Each structure stands twice: as structure tokens, then as C-alpha cells.
Amino acid sequence: MSRREKTWWIVGGIAIIIYALFPIAWIVSLSFKGPSDIANGQFLPTQLTWENYSLILTGAASDLFLPALRNSFGIVLIATAIASVLSMFAAYAIARLDFRGKKLILGTALAVAIFPVISIVTPLFNVWRNIGLYDTWPGLIIPYLSLTLPISIWTMSAFFREIPWEMEQAAQVDGATTWQAFRRVIVPLAAPGVFTTAIIAFFIAWNDFVYGISLTSTSAARPVPAALGLFSGASQFVDPTGSIAAAAVIVTIPVIVLVLIFQRRIVAGLTNGAVKG
Amino acid sequence: MASIEMRNIVKQYGDGFPAVNDVSLDIADGEFMILVGPSGCGKSTLLRMVVGLEDITSGDMVIGDKRVNDLAPRDRNLSMVFQNYALYPHMTVFENIAFPLRLSKTPDDQVRRRVTEAADVLELQEHLDRKPANLSGGQRQRVAMGRAIVRQAEAFLFDEPLSNLDAKLRGQMRTEISRLQRRLGITTVYVTHDQTEAMTLGDRVCVLRKGKIQQVASPRELYEQPVNLFVAGFIGSPPMNFLPATVEGRRLETPFGAMELDDRRAAAVSGRDLLLVGIRPEYFEDASIVDEAKRPHGTTFRARVDVTEWLGDQQYAYIPYDAPEEVQNQLRELSRELDSEALRTQAIVSIDSTSRIREGREAEFWMDSRKAHVFDPSTGENLTRDAEAGAELTRLAEEDRQEQVEEARSRGESISGGDRRGAEVA
Numbered sequence: 001m002s003r004r005e006k007t008w009w010i011v012g013g014i015a016i017i018i019y020a021l022f023p024i025a026w027i028v029s030l031s032f033k034g035p036s037d038i039a040n041g042q043f044l045p046t047q048l049t050w051e052n053y054s055l056i057l058t059g060a061a062s063d064l065f066l067p068a069l070r071n072s073f074g075i076v077l078i079a080t081a082i083a084s085v086l087s088m089f090a091a092y093a094i095a096r097l098d099f100r101g102k103k104l105i106l107g108t109a110l111a112v113a114i115f116p117v118i119s120i121v122t123p124l125f126n127v128w129r130n131i132g133l134y135d136t137w138p139g140l141i142i143p144y145l146s147l148t149l150p151i152s153i154w155t156m157s158a159f160f161r162e163i164p165w166e167m168e169q170a171a172q173v174d175g176a177t178t179w180q181a182f183r184r185v186i187v188p189l190a191a192p193g194v195f196t197t198a199i200i201a202f203f204i205a206w207n208d209f210v211y212g213i214s215l216t217s218t219s220a221a222r223p224v225p226a227a228l229g230l231f232s233g234a235s236q237f238v239d240p241t242g243s244i245a246a247a248a249v250i251v252t253i254p255v256i257v258l259v260l261i262f263q264r265r266i267v268a269g270l271t272n273g274a275v276k277g
Numbered sequence: 278m279a280s281i282e283m284r285n286i287v288k289q290y291g292d293g294f295p296a297v298n299d300v301s302l303d304i305a306d307g308e309f310m311i312l313v314g315p316s317g318c319g320k321s322t323l324l325r326m327v328v329g330l331e332d333i334t335s336g337d338m339v340i341g342d343k344r345v346n347d348l349a350p351r352d353r354n355l356s357m358v359f360q361n362y363a364l365y366p367h368m369t370v371f372e373n374i375a376f377p378l379r380l381s382k383t384p385d386d387q388v389r390r391r392v393t394e395a396a397d398v399l400e401l402q403e404h405l406d407r408k409p410a411n412l413s414g415g416q417r418q419r420v421a422m423g424r425a426i427v428r429q430a431e432a433f434l435f436d437e438p439l440s441n442l443d444a445k446l447r448g449q450m451r452t453e454i455s456r457l458q459r460r461l462g463i464t465t466v467y468v469t470h471d472q473t474e475a476m477t478l479g480d481r482v483c484v485l486r487k488g489k490i491q492q493v494a495s496p497r498e499l500y501e502q503p504v505n506l507f508v509a510g511f512i513g514s515p516p517m518n519f520l521p522a523t524v525e526g527r528r529l530e531t532p533f534g535a536m537e538l539d540d541r542r543a544a545a546v547s548g549r550d551l552l553l554v555g556i557r558p559e560y561f562e563d564a565s566i567v568d569e570a571k572r573p574h575g576t577t578f579r580a581r582v583d584v585t586e587w588l589g590d591q592q593y594a595y596i597p598y599d600a601p602e603e604v605q606n607q608l609r610e611l612s613r614e615l616d617s618e619a620l621r622t623q624a625i626v627s628i629d630s631t632s633r634i635r636e637g638r639e640a641e642f643w644m645d646s647r648k649a650h651v652f653d654p655s656t657g658e659n660l661t662r663d664a665e666a667g668a669e670l671t672r673l674a675e676e677d678r679q680e681q682v683e684e685a686r687s688r689g690e691s692i693s694g695g696d697r698r699g700a701e702v703a
Contacts, residue, residue, distance in 0.1 A: 169330050170363035172350040174377040174424065188367040 024252070030245035038241050052246035061231055061243055067219035068227030072251070075137050075223060076205040079144035084198045086145075087152035088190075092182060094153070095160035096168075106154075113150035121214045128215055135216045140223065143211045148201035155200065159193025160186070195262045202258065206251075224251050278463050279341025279431040280306045281327060286336035288322050288488075296322045298488035300336075304432075307682055309458050309465045311479035313472065315511070315616045319488035320468045321436055327466060328355050328434050340431055351380075356425035357434040361441065362417045364409040364424075371396075371405040374423040381428070395423045398457065415446045419453075426457065432464040439474065451477060459685050470616075472512055476500075480678045481671070484508050486614070494667060495674035501648070502667030506657035509555050509650065510611055515593065518624040519611075519652070521604040522554045529554055529651070532598040533624070534578040536646045542661040546651050552660075553604065553652040558593065560648055561626035563634055564641035575645040583623065585636050592630045596642075597623040607654050 001009075030038065031052050033045040040046070056065040094102060124143065125134070133139035163186060171181035187194070212226035219227075228247050231240040281304040288297035297319040304310045312320040325331035327338060329350035338345050345353050356377070364373050372379075374395055378388045396402050399419040409417055418438065425433055435454070439447045455478055458465050469475055475482050476496040484491040484499065484507070492504040496512075503509035509517045522529040522536070527543040529536045531554055538546065546552060564577045584595040600608070600622045608622060626642065634640040651661045 164361065164363065166359050166361060166363035167365065169350075170357070170359055170424075171365075171376070172330070173328055173355065173357045175351040175354075175380040175428075177349075177351065180380060185365055189365075191367075 027245050027248050030242060031249045033242060033245075035238055035242060038239070052242040053250075055243050056231075056247050056250070061240075061247075064219070064227050064230060065224070065247055068222050068224045069250070071137070071219070071221055072206065072223040072225075073254075075140045075144065075221070076202060078137070079141045079148060079205045080198055080202045082141070083145055083148040083152050083201045084194060087149055087156050087197060087201075088187070088194060090149075090153045091156035091160050092186065094157045096165075106157075109150035109153050112146060113154075117147070117210050121210055124211075125214055133215075135218055135221050137221050139215050140211060140221055143215065144205040144208065147208065148204050151204065152197045152201050156190070156193055156197045159190050159196075162193075163189050199258060199262060203255065206255065278306055280304060280308075281310075281341075281432060281464060281466065282337075282339040283323075283327075284337040284339070286323070286326060286338065287334045288319070288326060288331065289334040295488050297326070300485075300488070300490055302483055302490065302493060304464060304466060306464055307462045308678070309455075309467065309478060309480045311475045311482040312466065312468045312485060313470065313475040313482055313511075314485035315614060316470060317487075318485040320470075320485050322488075323485070324434055324436055324466060324468045327432075328357050329353050354431050355434055356428065356430040356432075357436065358418075358421045358425050358438045360437045362409075362421040364417055364420055366409050369406055369408060370401060370412070370420050370423075373409065373420055374401075374427050376424060377428045391427055392423075395427045398426065398460075399423050399453075414442050415450060418442060418450055422454070422457070426461065430463070432466065433458070435465065435467040435469075437469055438467075439469075440471070454478065459681055462682050462685060472514060476512070480674060482512075484511060495671040497674060498667040498670040501670060502662050502664070503555075503650065503659055504662060505659050506553065506555070506611060506652045506654075507614065509652070509659065510615055513557060515558050515625040515627075516615075516617075517555045517557050518626070519553045519555050519604075519608055520598065520624065521600045521654075522552045522651070524549055524552060532600070533580060533596075533642070533644060534576050536576055536644070536649065538646070538651075541663070542651060545660045549653070549660075551601065551604065551654060553607075553654045555650040555652055555659075556624075556644060557648070558625050558627040560645040561624075561628065562643045562645075563628040563632035564643040566629050566632055567643045571645070572643065574647050575643050577641055577643045579639055579641050581639045582634055582636055585634060587630065590630060592628050592632060594626050594628055594634060594640075594642075595623050596626060597621055604654055611657075 026043070029043055029045060032048050032050075034047060034049045034051055037045050037047070055061050090105075093099070094106065128134040128139050133142070167185050167189065168181045171185045172178070176184065207225065208223070209225040209229075212223040213229060216222040216226060224247070228244055228251075231244050231247070281302075283300055283302045286297055286300045287295060289295050300319075300323060302310075312323060314320050322331055326333050327340075329345070329348060333346050340353060340355070365376065368376065371392055374392045375388050378391060383391075392405070393402075396405055399422060401416070401419055401423060404412060404416060404420075409420060412420065418441075421438070438454070439450050442450060451474055454467075458478075467474070467478060479496060481493055482496055482499055483493045486507050492499060492508045494502075499508060499512045503512065503517075506519070510519070520531040520533065522531045524530075524546055525535075527538050529538060529546070529552070536554065560575075567575075580596045580598070582594045583597050586593040586595075605622055628634060628642075649661075650659050652659055
């Protein structure tokens with residue numbers, strides 16, 4: 001690579017980083033601004049204040065925010081766990097076994113994934129109200145599974161296909177049942193895939209707004225993205241911009257932490273050394 | 278340890294293609310059996326049917342008096358070394374070797390003892406805590422073997438275990454496998470397409486072609502008394518030369534002159550028209566060097582040498598010859614089946630390394646006619662095969678094996694003793 005080319009790559013890289021991170025930096029900056037600073041057009045707050053954070057964590061908005069945070073964590077973690085386990089079995093079957101209707105399952109999964117959420121939300125609202133799932137945790141976990149399962153099955157089956165089949169055959173010859181071979185050989189080898197899939201599923205459920213706002217009405221099940229939309233200012237003349245920004249920063253933190261923790265697990269190439277080399 | 282018996286085994290795939298077609302084979306307890314053949318001959322499929330990774334369409338697979346057709350691989354108690362080793366990358370070498378024991382819920386102290394023993398045999402002690410990714414090809418190969426020998430399996434199955442190693446290491450590992458098999462005296466089935474492995478390792482070799490057994494015999498019998506054109510062409514390197522010939526009484530007219538046959542062979546070929554004579558490269562010699570005592574057993578002829586290859590200990594000369602169209606097609610067909618591509622009809626002859634025969638010149642050669650075989654070009658059948666002589670060779674090999682097994686068992690577990698043995702066997 002010539003020097004000139006290198007410079008262009010660096011310039012381009014920086015431009016992309018700014019483009020991607022500037023909105024986040026802005027949100028962070030907004031969250032530290034006092035009410036008078038919000039509309040002053042400057043990037044940096046004139047005076048750093050924790051006012052917005054105290055408002056949502058201990059102040060007037062905490063009744064709205066804290067239960068929502070708890071709901072979000074609970075619902076999303078349960079949905080992710082169920083999606084990961086189910087998609088692990090489904091993907092294994094799709095990658096390894098020959099059965100009728102395999103293409104149909106993959107096709108359906110894809111169709112579900114691209115189906116617009118907004119078009120089923122109204123019928124779902126009615127059904128949920130009739131069967132008593134409206135405004136409950138399962139009432140959100142089930143729709144979240146419909147969002148996360150298809151993509152999980154697709155990514156996970158790609159990972160399972162990468163694992164040499166000989167691994168499993170060797171385990172069977174060594175005396176393992178199909179289940180033992182799956183649990184002791186295939187799953188550990190597919191671990192990076194499982195983690196990647198789980199994180200993707202977590203993001204999808206964590207970021208959902210449409211189901212969250214439509215299928216809940218109280219803090220019994222309302223997730224954070226929906227709660228953010230319901231924030232109000234200190235008085236009716238004040239925009240809740242600052243507190244929304246603060247809440248947005250707080251809900252971003254778990255996502256970042258998750259990525260940092262599992263970053264090392266999401267490295268490919270764990271199968272190195274399994275076969276010839 | 279157990280014998281393996283296959284009765285009319287057939288493997289038919291969904292499209293009706295028979296990968297293995299009516300194979301019957303008895304492998305004695307403690308015997309080293311080689312399955313060999315060109316790619317696509319069904320040898321790996323057959324091995325996978327023994328271990329249970331492939332369903333058997335019809336026929337009986339009997340291991341130690343028990344029919345195992347419907348048993349899962351784990352219930353057959355066989356151990357297998359895969360072509361790409363199939364080590365578990367997330368486990369250490371120790372855990373890799375211990376895996377079969379862990380599955381059978383063997384107590385911890387026993388696991389440690391047996392893994393250590395296996396590691397001693399394979400010289401893996403200092404690698405036990407490492408992961409397979411950090412090992413060399415030869416070490417991985419040994420770990421795969423460790424996993425196979427760590428439990429008391431009924432038989433070992435090898436699926437082209439050396440094909441991923443470089444040539445030098447392959448030679449070493451071949452010796453090691455041979456040594457191990459003799460020491461443990463365990464029934465072994467070994468799939469390969471490499472005929473050096475087939476010849477050096479096997480007590481008996483089973484040559485397969487398109488899913489059918491061609492011949493099962495000791496390496497010597499295969500070499501000296503092949504049953505047909507295919508076996509004759511497959512076994513031996515450089516391969517046997519096939520010359521077109523016509524019969525005239527007791528004489529065969531070949532492109533390299535006439536050849537006198539003895540009574541037995543003359544009777545076998547009489548009344549035929551066009552034939553193929555098979556002569557191994559080493560039955561030729563530079564006529565100027567041939568021992569006077571041997572000279573009457575063969576014929577001399579003059580031919581132009583195309584290329585010579587001097588390898589230090591031996592020398593090969595390539596002599597082109599003309600063949601009728603129909604024979605050429607037959608030979609081309611054969612070489613395609615044997616995974617090689619013969620572009621022209623030429624004889625490869627082995628001459629003494631001191632011979633001064635030069636490329637592009639005409640030279641005089643001598644051809645030993647005593648051991649020539651005559652084949653029917655249309656069926657490929659060996660018309661002059663001496664079945665009794667062949668059976669005698671295999672019987673002798675079997676006696677040798679019995680003796681070696683007895684000796685190995687009486688020597689017990691001495692590793693150094695095993696070492697010396699291994700060197701001799703290979």
C-alpha cells in the first residue's frame with residue numbers, strides 16, 4: 001500500500017468513526033446539560049450537571065424509568081435465553097439432519113424475520129387482551145421470540161455447518177450418544193456462534209419499541225424504549241430532552257458491557273487444530 | 278479383540294448406485310487387513326459400515342460372533358483414526374485421549390493411569406497439557422492413535438491416517454503403526470490408496486474396484502500371482518508393463534520380440550488370438566550386464582530408449598512401443614481406473630544403476646520370461662495365474678504373522694523390545 005493510499009484509508013476511517021459516533025457523543029453531552037443549556041447550540045455543556053440522571057434514577061421520573069429498566073432486563077434476558085436454546089437445537093437439526101420440510105422451516109423463518117412488525121401489532125393487541133397476556137412479561141417475551149428466533153436459527157446453523165462432521169462421528173465411535181456428542185463436542189465448538197447469536201438476539205429485543213409501546217399499559221411490563229417515549233419534563237413547559245438523553249445513555253451501557261465481555265468469545269477460529277494443518 | 282466377518286455386504290445409495298457390491302470378507306482375530314483401491318472404489322464406505330457410521334443396505338456384519346448391523350457406533354466398541362484426525366480442539370491432549378474413558382464413566386485414577394500408559398507408548402508425555410492446535414501434524418496423528426488405543430476396543434479402524442503427512446513423517450508413522458499393531462495384537466482394518474502402505478503393513482490386502490473385491494491375499498501373492506489386469510496394474514510401482522501379444526504355438530509374439538512359454542502357461546493361452554503379457558519392470562535388464570547363467574531364461578531385444586531416470590540405487594528406462602488400437606483403448610481405460618493417465622504406450626523397465634544405456638539411443642535389453650503373466654485383454658482375467666503357488670505365499674505370510682504375534686505376546690509389554698520389532702517388521 002502506498003503512502004498516499006494509506007493516508008486516504010486513515011482519513012476515510014476517521015470520517016466513518018465520526019459519522020457513527022457523533023450522535024452518541026451528542027446524546028452523552030445532552031445528558032449532562034442543564035435545562036437552560038439544552039437549546040444553546042453548543043456541543044459541550046457550559047456546566048456539567050447530574051440533574052438529569054438524578055431525575056430519572058431517584059427523582060420524579062424514577063417511577064417510570066426504574067420499573068421499565070427492570071422489565072427490560074427481565075423480559076429481554078428470558079427471551080434471549082429461550083431463543084438461544086431453541087435456535088441451538090433447531091440449527092443443529094437443520095445443519096446435521098436430513099428431514100422433510102427443512103427448506104420450508106428455513107423459508108418460514110426468513111419470512112417471519114422480514115414480516116413487518118407493525119402489521120401484526122394490532123391483531124396481537126386484541127388477541128393478547130382477550131387471553132390475558134396484555135401488559136404481562138410473557139406477553140412481550142412471545143413476540144420477542146418471533147423477532148429473535150429466525151435470525152438466531154440462521155446464524156447458528158451457519159456456525160454448526162462449519163464444524164467438521166468428523167468431530168461428531170469421532171465422538172460417536174468413542175462411545176458417545178448423540179446427546180453427549182452434541183453437548184460435549186458440538187456445543188463447545190459452536191460456543192462463539194452461540195455467543196454471537198445470543199448478543200444479536202439481545203440487541204434486537206432490547207431495541208424493540210413497537211411491541212413495547214403497544215402491548216403494555218403500566219409499569220407491570222413496560223420496557224425502557226416505551227418508557228422513554230412517555231417521559232415528561234419537570235413542568236409542562238419544559239421539554240424532557242435532558243432526561244431522555246440520560247436514560248438513553250443508561251440503556252446503552254448494558255449493550256456496551258455485553259459486547260466488551262463477550263468480545264473475546266466471539267473470535268472465530270476455535271476449530272483450529274481440530275483437523276489437519 | 279475379535280474377528281470381523283462380512284457376508285455379502287451391499288451399500289446402495291439413494292440413487293441406486295452400489296458403492297459397495299456384495300463384499301464378503303473374513304478378518305481373523307489379530308490380523309492386519311488392508312483395504313486398498315483407487316478413489317471411489319468403496320473402501321472408505323466399507324470401513325464406515327464396519328464402524329457403524331454408514332448404514333448397511335444388505336448383508337451381515339459380524340464382529341466377534343455378534344451381528345452388529347443394527348448397533349450404533351458406540352455399541353460396537355471399535356476405535357477409529359480418521360483421515361483428518363478429528364481431535365477435539367477445545368480439550369487438551371490428555372482429555373482428548375481420555376474422552377472415550379470419560380464417556381464410559383471410568384474412575385479418575387484409572388483414567389490417569391491408562392492415558393499415561395498410552396502417552397508413554399506414543400511418546401506424548403510432554404504434550405499432555407497442550408491443545409491440539411499447538412501440535413505438529415505428526416503429533417496430532419499420534420494423539421488420534423492414543424485416543425484409539427486407550428480403551429480395550431475390539432478392533433482398530435484406520436481411514437487413510439497418513440495421507441495428510443509429508444513423505445518422511447509418513448514413513449515413520451507407518452513403522453509406528455506396524456509396531457503398535459504387532460505389540461497390541463489387535464485386529465486392524467486399514468484403508469489406504471497408497472500401495473506402499475498396503476504392501477508393508479498388511480498381513481493380507483483386499484483390493485477393491487468399483488465396490489467389488491478383486492483379490493484378497495498376502496502382499497506377495499498379490500504381487501506375484503495377481504488375479505487380473507486390474508490387480509496387476511494396481512500393485513507395484515512403477516506398474517507392471519502390459520505388452521500386446523499374439524500366440525504362435527508355445528511362443529508369444531510381442532513388440533519386444535518372441536517369448537517362449539513353459540508347458541503350463543502355453544496350455545493356458547493356447548487357441549487365443551490377441552493377448553496382453555504382463556511383465557514387471559524388474560524382469561528387464563540391460564542385456565550387456567545380464568548374468569550368463571540367467572540369460573537363457575529370457576529373450577533379448579533391441580529398442581530405442583525414450584527417457585532414462587537414474588535414482589542412485591536403481592535406474593529406469595522408458596521404451597515406447599506400438600500397440601493395436603483395441604489394446605491401446607483397453608490400457609487407457611485401465612490407467613484411468615487406476616487414477617493415472619497413460620499418454621502413450623511405453624514400457625518402464627528397471628535396469629542396473631551402473632548401466633550406461635543412454636536416452637534417445639538404441640540399446641539391447643534382456644527380458645525374463647519366467648515370471649510373465651498373460652492376460653485376456655477383453656475380460657482382464659489372468660490366464661496364467663498359479664493359484665496354488667499364490668495360496669502357498671499367503672499361507673507362509675500367515676505363518677509368519679502367527680509367529681510374530683506369539684513372540685510379541687511372550688515378550689509382554691516391553692517398549693524397547695517393541696521398538697526393535699517394529700523396525701524389523703517395517
